[in-house]
Amino acid sequence: MYQSIENLSIQRHFVNLGSRQVHYRMSGSGPVLILLHQSPTSSAEMATVIENLSDEFTVIAPDTPGFGLSDFIDGIEPDISQYAQALKEFLDALEINKACFYGFHTGAIIATEIARLYPELCNAVVVNGLVVLEPEEEADILKHYTKWFEPTSEGSQMSWIWSRIRDQLIFFPWFKKELGNKMSIDLPNPEFLQPYILDLLRSNEASQTAYQAAFLYPSRKRIRELEVPTFLINHEGDPIADHPRRLSNLPNNVVLELLPDPVAVEERSREIFNEYSLNKDYIYNDTSDRLRSGQGFAPTSHGSIYYSVEGNNVENTVLFLHDLGQSSKAEIFHSIGIKDSLKLYIDLPGHGETGPTHLTNYSPQSIVSMLIETLNYLGISKFSVISIGASVPIALRLSEQTSLTIDHLVLIDPWCLSELEKEKYIENYVPDITPSQYGEHLMRSWYFARDSELFFPWFEAKSSTALNRPPDIKAESVHKKAVEILKAGPGLKLVAKDLIGYDIREDLENFSQKLTIFIWQGNLREIFAERIANQLDDVQINYLPEDKNDWLIEF
Secondary structure (H helix, E strand, O other): OOOOOOOOOOEEEEEEEOOEEEEEEEEOOOOEEEEEOOOOOOHHHHHHHHHHHOOOOEEEEEOOOOOOOOOOOOOOOOOHHHHHHHHHHHHHHOOOOOEEEEEEOHHHHHHHHHHHHOHHHEEEEEEEOOOOOOHHHHHHHHHHOOOOOOOOOOOOHHHHHHHHHHHHOOEOOOOOOOHHHEOOOOOOOHHHHHHHHHHHHHOOOHHHHHHHHHHOOOHHHHHOOOOOOEEEEEEOOOOOOOHHHHOOOOOOOEEEEEEOOHHHHHHHHHHHHHHHOOOOOOOOOOOOOOOOOOEEEEEEOOEEEEEEEEEOOHHHEEEEEOOOOOOOOOHHHHOOEOOOOEEEEEOOOOOOOOOOOOOOOOOHHHHHHHHHHHHHHHOOOEEEEEEEHHHHHHHHHHHOOOOOEEEEEEEEOOOOOOHHHHHHHHHHOOOOOOOOOOOHHHHHHHHHHHHOOOEOOOOOOOHHHEOOOOOOOOHHHHHHHHHHHHHHOOOHHHHHHHHHOOOOHHHHHOOOOOEEEEEEOOOOOHHHHHHHHHHOOOOEEEEEOOOHHHOEOOO
């Protein structure tokens, strides 16, 4: 089960495998236990299982290629053998040569194939939800199951996305909306559905190859070739609970068990892993170069911070702080040209892949405390900062830290609100994106993203607030921005309250470093920059071209 805020015991890592990266979660100590998730989710769906089993095992749960934060493998075919081989590459990189395996649905098929191809690697395998299709079922599912969406300029894909996940819990298969395909279960609340929505949005159409591979798996033949202890376990509420009983002539090492519910499945799985985990405790050795790994997670006292890196000149490190409601993936960041540098992009607490944290508030002071831990983890103490929009109080608080050396501080369209503006923005700037019964919150996020390109503030759609620059409202671009807003979740309201409500005047009064302000022409933030400049001496205000691709910042 997903956790709204993951337990601090769960570590998040990336491992580089040639040109691709694999993201995985890890927790605990003891013999190795590998957990493999279903499609189209990620290892996040197994957070509670990871936490529960980490008291006896070193639990490692990778994201399948193309799902979660693991890179898709270009050219991979709908063949589970290729996914099993990709998993073997991952295990080799972590120097794991013996483990127990647990897989759910697509993960169950991959676990089965890993046991067939690499029996020497497996102590035992728990296969939870093996699919065994009849020929007519297979043809129907392959034709319809992996249907995908296309972002539109009206955001109509949002309705389809919500329906796609919701219907998967009403019908099996989800696309056959007939009485005979309706499942006899209570539909969960919208909060339960939301993380499934987010994981679907992290994947793409090409990623659905894993679905096809699972449905095409020749279970009847491959199961008979297994040599390791294999337990085909299902619970009674699973729509494919009867599928293993379609098998025949099973070898003695393959056992079928039907249990009453998911809790019983987890308890039985623990018994199996305890019986078959004969290998010694696993010692994890993290030898990665944290500043040359593409992307990663920095562990802190209040949760993991997601970061990504471009460039390699550590002597000219530039830290980017994104705007409220955005993330490190914001296109505006990657448009900024900075010569010969190492660019460090961070998803601020409460945003993007960092998501909700264990902070009790999101004041600039609290956020900075997590950033300091992140910088220490990365071995960075000297750098420049580029702050966009509402992240200005975080940048100012960072510049006050005596343990850090800020070479240059650059503010792009910084916010500096009056008391009346603060009240209005706290109330209205972030829409209510609490998951709603029919997915209305998805459209609220979409309009937040779209109208932010047309008006400032976006929630006042008037001729007087219309932006005078070309809007970036292409369907794909707006969709990506809306997804980043949804990752922040309803907690973004709290972040907005603490950031927008912060009074930067005292920080400005004590500010003594060199500061450069850039204004994006036509973006209607000039008045904020002027307020900051009026409080400081020797402040440069520069204007950026309308076209982001022409931006160049030189220190």
